[in-house]
Amino acid sequence: MSRIAACFARLSGAKALIPFITAGDPSPGLTVELMHGLVDGGADIIELGVPFSDPMADGPVIQKASERALAHGVGLKDVLAMVAEFRQHNADTPVVLMGYLNPVFSMGYAEFARAAAEAGVDGVLTVDCPPQEAGELSAALKASALDPVFLIAPTTTDARVAEIAAHASGYVYYVSLNGVTGAGHLDIDAVAGKIAALRHHIRLPIGVGFGIRDAETARALSAAADAIIVGSRLVQEIEAATEQTAKEQLTRLVASLKAAIR
Amino acid sequence: MDHYDLPDAAGHFGLHGGVYVAETLMAALDELQTEYARAKADPAFWEEYHYELAHYVGRPSPVYHARRWSEALGGAQIWLKREDLNHTGAHKINNAIGQALLARRMGKKRVIAETGAGQHGVATATVAARYGMECVVYMGAEDIKRQASNVFRMKLLGATVVPVESGSKTLKDALNEAMRDWVTNVDSTFYILGTAAGPHPYPMLVRDFVSVIGNEAKVQMPEAIGRQPDVVVACVGGGSNAIGMFYPYIPLEGVRLVGVEAGGDGVETGRHAAPLSAGRVGVLHGFKSYLMQDANGQIIETHSVSAGLDYPGVGPEHSYLKDIGRAEYTAITDDEALAAFHDCCHLEGIIPALESSHALAWAAKAAPDMDKDQVILVNLSGRGDKDINTVAGLVGMTL
Numbered sequence: 001m002s003r004i005a006a007c008f009a010r011l012s013g014a015k016a017l018i019p020f021i022t023a024g025d026p027s028p029g030l031t032v033e034l035m036h037g038l039v040d041g042g043a044d045i046i047e048l049g050v051p052f053s054d055p056m057a058d059g060p061v062i063q064k065a066s067e068r069a070l071a072h073g074v075g076l077k078d079v080l081a082m083v084a085e086f087r088q089h090n091a092d093t094p095v096v097l098m099g100y101l102n103p104v105f106s107m108g109y110a111e112f113a114r115a116a117a118e119a120g121v122d123g124v125l126t127v128d129c130p131p132q133e134a135g136e137l138s139a140a141l142k143a144s145a146l147d148p149v150f151l152i153a154p155t156t157t158d159a160r161v162a163e164i165a166a167h168a169s170g171y172v173y174y175v176s177l178n179g180v181t182g183a184g185h186l187d188i189d190a191v192a193g194k195i196a197a198l199r200h201h202i203r204l205p206i207g208v209g210f211g212i213r214d215a216e217t218a219r220a221l222s223a224a225a226d227a228i229i230v231g232s233r234l235v236q237e238i239e240a241a242t243e244q245t246a247k248e249q250l251t252r253l254v255a256s257l258k259a260a261i262r
Numbered sequence: 263m264d265h266y267d268l269p270d271a272a273g274h275f276g277l278h279g280g281v282y283v284a285e286t287l288m289a290a291l292d293e294l295q296t297e298y299a300r301a302k303a304d305p306a307f308w309e310e311y312h313y314e315l316a317h318y319v320g321r322p323s324p325v326y327h328a329r330r331w332s333e334a335l336g337g338a339q340i341w342l343k344r345e346d347l348n349h350t351g352a353h354k355i356n357n358a359i360g361q362a363l364l365a366r367r368m369g370k371k372r373v374i375a376e377t378g379a380g381q382h383g384v385a386t387a388t389v390a391a392r393y394g395m396e397c398v399v400y401m402g403a404e405d406i407k408r409q410a411s412n413v414f415r416m417k418l419l420g421a422t423v424v425p426v427e428s429g430s431k432t433l434k435d436a437l438n439e440a441m442r443d444w445v446t447n448v449d450s451t452f453y454i455l456g457t458a459a460g461p462h463p464y465p466m467l468v469r470d471f472v473s474v475i476g477n478e479a480k481v482q483m484p485e486a487i488g489r490q491p492d493v494v495v496a497c498v499g500g501g502s503n504a505i506g507m508f509y510p511y512i513p514l515e516g517v518r519l520v521g522v523e524a525g526g527d528g529v530e531t532g533r534h535a536a537p538l539s540a541g542r543v544g545v546l547h548g549f550k551s552y553l554m555q556d557a558n559g560q561i562i563e564t565h566s567v568s569a570g571l572d573y574p575g576v577g578p579e580h581s582y583l584k585d586i587g588r589a590e591y592t593a594i595t596d597d598e599a600l601a602a603f604h605d606c607c608h609l610e611g612i613i614p615a616l617e618s619s620h621a622l623a624w625a626a627k628a629a630p631d632m633d634k635d636q637v638i639l640v641n642l643s644g645r646g647d648k649d650i651n652t653v654a655g656l657v658g659m660t661l
Contacts, residue, residue, distance in 0.1 A: 053429065053560040054546060056438045057284040057445070063428050075558030101282060101545045106559025128282045128545065132272060155289035155448065164285075175286055179446040 003094040003122045004147050004170040007044055008205045008226065015222040015261040017042060018207055019254055020098065020231030021238065022049035022062060023079040024069030030243055032085045037247035039093050041254025047125070047229065050079050050099030057127045059182035061232040064239070076103040076112070080119040087120035096123035096149055096170070101137075109140035116146060123147035123170045131160075131167040138167055151175050154194060161201045171205040171227060174198065179210065182232030186211045192224035215260035222261035230257060266512050268582065273462020273549075276585055278578035281461045283548045287441070290448045295463045297368050302470070307363065314359050315474060318392065319349045321356075322478045325486055325639070331609040331626070338632035340625050341491065342612070342642040343479050345503065350385050352615065352644030353475060353503045358385035358454055360471030362393050365452035372396040372451045376440040378405055378433030378499075379569035379617075380412025381644060382456030387421035389454075397421040400439040402432040405569055412648055430563050433573050437547055457500025458577035461548030465577050472506025479639060480510050487637060493628070495520040496641035497620040498538065498591065499570050501577035503643035508589060509579075518590070521580060522620045524566035525593030535564035537576050538584055538591040546574070551581040567596035567652065568616035570644075598623040603646065603653065615644035616652065 001009065008016065019038045023031050031048075038046055051069035055062060076099075083095050097116065104112050104126060116124065124141055126134075131150060138148045147170030152161060155178065164172065176191045177183055195206055208221050209229025218228045234250060241249045268275045281291060301307040315321040324347070328340040345353040358375075365373055373395050377383030383399040390397030399416055403425040406413055416423050429435035437460075444453045458468040476494075483490050494511055496504035498521040511517045526534035534540065537552040544553035546561055554562050554574035566572045583589035594602075599616060602623035606614045614622060618641070625638045632638070646653075654661050 053562075054434060054438050056441045056547070057286065059442070060428070067429070070560065075560070077558070102553070102555065102561070103559035105545055106542070106555065106557075127284050128548070130281065130283065130285055130288055133280050133282055151285040153284075153286040153288070156285055157289065157292075160285075160288065175284075178286060178448055180442045183446065 002145065002147055002170065003092070004045065007094050008171070011044065015225070016044035016205070016207070016227035017254065017258045017261060018045045018047055018227050018229040019043045019234050020047040020049060020229060021234055022051055022065035022069055023082055024051055024072050024074030025065040025235065026068055026238060026243060026246070028072050028074050028078060030246065031082045033247050034238070034250055035086045036089065037251045038254050039090060041251040042258030043093065043254055045094045045096060045227070047096045047098045047231070048079065048083065050076055050097055050103060052100040052103060055100065057180055059180040059232060061182045061235050065235045076107055080115050080121070083121050084119040094122040095120065096125060097121055098125040099127065101126045101129045104137070109137050113140040113144035113146060117144035121146060123149045125149040125173060127151065131163050134167060149173055152198065154178055158201065161198060165202045168204060171207050172202055173229065174206055174208045174225065175210045176208050177211050181210055183211050184213060186217060188217065188220045191221060195224040215256050218257050219260040228257070228261055268579070269462060269466055273466070275578045275582035277543070278551045278581040279462060279465055279549050281548065282545045282550065283461045284445070286445045287448070290444065291461055291463070298364060298463055298467050301364055301367060307367070311360055311363055315356065319355050319359070320347065321474065322482070323347050325479060325482045328610050331605060332629065334609060335626060335629040337629040337634060338492070338636040338638050339634070340629060341637060341639045343475060343507065343639060345475060345641060345643045346612065346614065346618070346645035350388050351647065352381045352385070353472060353506060354382045354385035354456065355388065356474055356506070357456070357468050357471045357502060358382070358389045360467070361452070361454040362389040362395070365395065365454070366393055368452060370450065370452035372447065373454050374398045374400065374440050374443050374451055375454045375456060376400050376433065376436040377456060378436065378572055379648065380405070380409040380416065381570060381648065383416050383421070383423070384412055384419070386454045387416040387419035390421060391419045398443065399423050400426050400436040400443070402426050402430070402436050404431040405433065408569060409648070434561065457502040458505045458579065459500045459547060459549060459575060465549065465579055468502055469505045469509055469579060472502050473509045475503065475506040475641060476508060476510035479507065483639060490514060490517050491637040491639035493518045493520060493638045495522060495621045495624050495638060497522050497571060497617050497643060498576060498580060499524065499535070499573050499617065500575070501580045503641050505577060505579055507641040508583070512588060519583070519588065520624060521589055521591040522624045523591060523593045524568055524571035524620060525595040526565040528595050529593050533565040534593060535566045535572050535574065536593040537574060538580060539593045549578050551575055551578045567599060568620065570615070570617040571620065592624065594620040594623045600653070600656065602626050612642070613646040614642055615646045616649045618643045
């Protein structure tokens with residue numbers, strides 16, 4: 001069983017919290033420590049952002065995190081090294097890389113999949129690679145026992161949901177609004193209704209993210225979803241902290257979110 | 263080339279093109295594809311498009327024999343396809359009208375666009391005023407500084423110009439921001455993309471609209487000289503004016519197709535915008551194609567005297583034409599382009615756009631080695647009035 005499947009099995013119906021941070025933000029040396037800080041606060045799975053020069057689907061908060069990481073020269077290989085270092089002290093918490101296709105394409109799908117698996121990565125979400133273009137990448141990921149994670153949007157048709165379900169493993173990521181990461185106009189009832197409808201097509205756990213900014217929203221959505229994904233809010237916390245306080249502040253914030261969905 | 267029928271149903275030109283976008287945009291792209299297929303098969307749509315081109319843009323644009331310049335070069339005859347004479351001063355209006363008519367057909371009341379030098383922004387603001395649509399144009403903060411007159415022109419036409427402060431603050435970042443707007447306002451908004459790039463179906467539909475250039479030339483050249491030209495040449499940034507000129511000529515294998523990229527300080531210096539000459543295949547802005555990128559797959563900054571060519575990618579059909587060898591691609595430096603700019607002013611009384619000056623420079627370089635009865639047709643994609651501040655600055659003048 002993959003680490004992600006094992007994680008959901010362990011939760012046995014309890015809701016998972018999936019925090020997101022960008023690798024290399026605010027500095028490469030701090031990322032592994034922050035990952036442990038997320039786990040200390042109760043993170044069930046970590047989504048680790050791979051910085052990219054042109055993050056088309058991200059709002060300003062994660063764009064800036066990407067720019068900070070790139071200013072330190074953080075590339076995909078550095079991100080894999082961070083995961084490997086994290087794994088030295090954590091064997092259980094799944095790590096999902098989230099980013100854009102070009103750095104992965106540039107490395108080569110097969111080489112990337114082998115290196116990612118070796119580093120201890122569990123899943124990969126390439127935002128700009130929808131299932132109809134993902135055949136080769138998904139095959140490479142699956143050959144290395146990595147889970148391809150896909151997005152589903154409010155505008156995704158039933159036919160596409162079925163196609164995504166056929167390609168995805170680990171979990172699927174339901175995008176709670178038409179917009180970019182960190183936007184803020186969530187209609188909780190509509191999201192809950194859509195997630196319920198998705199269950200007709202999807203047996204995998206369903207995570208929900210984009211625009212979840214507080215414990216209240218996390219709690220409300222956790223009634224419908226299997227996992228709550230929080231990104232921009234955490235990145236803002238890192239932005240506001242100093243390098244000395246970032247870990248402690250993240251742990252505290254994650255703990256409050258985790259308590260809300262319990 | 264009897265059976266050139268690309269892209270395929272999924273938007274691929276060989277290994278290039280495709281639909282590499284977040285799931286949030288898939289429904290909008292599917293809708294656009296469906297609606298464009300309907301429009302394409304609807305004679306009334308094309309009738310209106312061509313009516314607008316004739317009466318609003320002033321088409322057909324003439325082909326013109328640059329006789330004095332040709333004589334001075336002492337070789338092949340240079341002919342110019344005069345897209346600089348279009349309303350708004352460049353070829354961009356051909357595409358903007360087509361997409362605006364499509365937007366109206368789809369009931370969208372708001373249009374958005376990205377722009378680099380401001381030419382596509384002006385074209386979009388123009389058609390939005392013409393058809394009564396709300397218009398928002400995204401433009402890199404750096405480009406806004408460099409192109410103040412086009413920014414004012416867009417505002418005069420009623421558009422809102424939004425400065426983009428992220429990334430390198432240039433065209434590629436404006437495109438990112440336009441995509442983010444589209445994701446957020448997907449129900450009300452039509453994205454008028456400015457070049458033959460982006461996710462399918464954009465490269466195809468932009469090509470279809472701008473192909474009016476090559477289709478006209480294919481009729482005009484035999485009327486003018488009794489045959490087709492030996493070489494057709496166009497500058498390539500995103501590649502829309504070039505594909506508009508090349509596409510109708512693809513089946514005519516006797517016609518050599520040359521695309522000219524921005525060589526900046528020289529391709530060997532790394533400071534250029536020539537992905538077909540010196541890039542690697544990658545994925546950006548929704549499509550696969552040759553790209554300017556570093557070893558980590560990060561997109562790198564481009565350099566060109568011409569803001570309109572300052573883009574790290576290139577339309578996927580050009581990458582395919584390169585791969586199959588049907589078109590050849592080369593680069594012209596800033597200095598070479600500027601020399602051609604001045605020659606065209608002095609010898610022909612035409613101030614060309616700095617973008618088009620790259621194609622002119624290639625012709626001026628190639629002509630002397632060719633016979634006097636050979637013909638090079640250059641797509642003069644736009645006029646250079648917008649560039650006079652840049653050129654003045656290069657000779658140490660402030661206007």
